[in-house]
Amino acid sequence: MISKKMLDSLNNHLNEEVYSSYLYLSMAAYFEEKNLKGFGQWFKIQSQEEYMHGMKFYDFINQTGGKVNLKAIAAPKTNWKSIMEVFKDTLAHEKHITELINKLVGQAMQEKNYATNNFLQWFVTEQVEEEANVEEIINKLEMIGDNKGGLYMLDRELGARTTAG
Numbered sequence: 266m267i268s269k270k271m272l273d274s275l276n277n278h279l280n281e282e283v284y285s286s287y288l289y290l291s292m293a294a295y296f297e298e299k300n301l302k303g304f305g306q307w308f309k310i311q312s313q314e315e316y317m318h319g320m321k322f323y324d325f326i327n328q329t330g331g332k333v334n335l336k337a338i339a340a341p342k343t344n345w346k347s348i349m350e351v352f353k354d355t356l357a358h359e360k361h362i363t364e365l366i367n368k369l370v371g372q373a374m375q376e377k378n379y380a381t382n383n384f385l386q387w388f389v390t391e392q393v394e395e396e397a398n399v400e401e402i403i404n405k406l407e408m409i410g411d412n413k414g415g416l417y418m419l420d421r422e423l424g425a426r427t428t429a430g
């Protein structure tokens with residue numbers, strides 16, 4: 266049995282993950298238009314990954330006998346001043362998601378809802394990885410600076426990403 270309050274929080278978070286998918290797809294579109302196909306590919310896969318995260322919430326809510334309530338998805342930002350700004354926004358967004366996951370864990374523990382707490386632990390681990398991946402790319406961008414060759418190499422490296430996971 267899941268409380269109404271917990272169910273509302275899980276439904277809210279489902280929306281956050283789908284919004285993340287939408288935001289990263291907007292970033293993919295930004296790069297595609299700039300002919301940085303590798304960056305675009307990385308964000309397309311990232312977008313798919315976020316959709317899968319949303320679906321994990323969708324499935325879990327159903328499994329607990331709760332009702333999924335889909336809400337409006339906010340329009341994402343569509344333009345950035347630089348590649349670095351895109352990744353800084355990505356890192357800030359992931360930190361925001363980490364904070365929300367931590368709050369959900371806190372709520373599940375307070376309600377002694379062990380099943381939900383257990384479900385959320387996958388996301389606790391995932392968020393560490395998500396933040397680390399983005400930080401690594403930011404570090405590379407800092408090293409590259411204005412070097413076009415370096416940017417070309419990074420675009421190729423990021424374009425090799427083929428699966429969400």
Ligand code: FEO
Nearest residue numbers: 282315318362395
């Ligand atoms: Fe689903 Fe990137 O957090």
